[in-house]
Amino acid sequence: MNLNLIYYFAKNKLEGESSGHDWLHALRVERNAINISPQGLTQSEQNIIKICCWLHDTIDPKLSDSKKTTISDIRKLLKKAEVNKNTIQEIIYIIQNLSYSKNIEKKKELSLVGKIVQDADRLDAIGAIGIARAFYYGGNKEHVLYNNKEARHINEMTEVNYRDQDSVINHFYEKLLLLKDSMNTKNAKIIANQRTEFMESFLKQFYEETQYKK
Ligand code: ADP
Ligand code: NI
DSSP states (O other): OOHHHHHHHHHHHHTTOOSSOOHHHHHHHHHHHHHHOOTTOOHHHHHHHHHHHHHTTTTOTTSOTTTOOOHHHHHHHHHHTTOOHHHHHHHHHHHHHOSTGGGSSSOOOOOHHHHHHHHHHHHTTSHHHHHHHHHHHHHHTTOBSOOSSOOOOGGGOOTTGGGGOOBHHHHIIIIITTGGGGOOSHHHHHHHHHHHHHHHHHHHHHHHHHOOOO
8 A cells, every 4th residue: 555645645735725724734633543543453444544634634625626636536546555445435434424514413423443533633623723723714714703693502503504603712612612522532532621621711711801701
């Protein structure tokens, strides 16, 4: 299996991306995945995890047209890299189904390997890095930092209307503070709890400094 080919394909697609899915995000997700993986995964499972971490955002519709990749491009890439047929199917299933938005209405079934990649991606959306990414994303989309509208309850959100939120602070209530309860693995839960406490203390101080109300 030619892992290098896949690594450089993803690096080339994601480097310099400004929609919140840049190449450094993919590398942080890979590091998170290694950190939360249990002992005893096979070499093949470890390779699938790496490949999914590198590729998972290359198919995101938010990427600019010139950078976006289709499933058929991914299939061709993986074939060229001599990944076997079943593994290609597994990788494609994972990267198509791990996102937060895809799982709002109904939770998708994932294998252990898929669960690890999903947790690793979600860990990068919380804590200090998660706060940084949320404000960066909001700025890129010309959203406001804060407004006095209510955040929506999870039951009011769908895969489509999830994107409508235009206040970064509200995004904490609609996603970031909820992620800790959606972690699949024991190790990710521990890290998520600590990162969530950090976000809560950030919000507390934010309200103290600004005198805004939530
Ligand atoms: P997913 O692919 O898991 O659905 P997204 O693509 O929505 O995740 O998110 C990418 C990054 O941008 C994450 O760090 C996320 O928290 C942030 N983000 C997404 N939507 C918003 C929003 N409305 N306001 C602020 N940050 C956002
Ligand atoms: Ni991601």
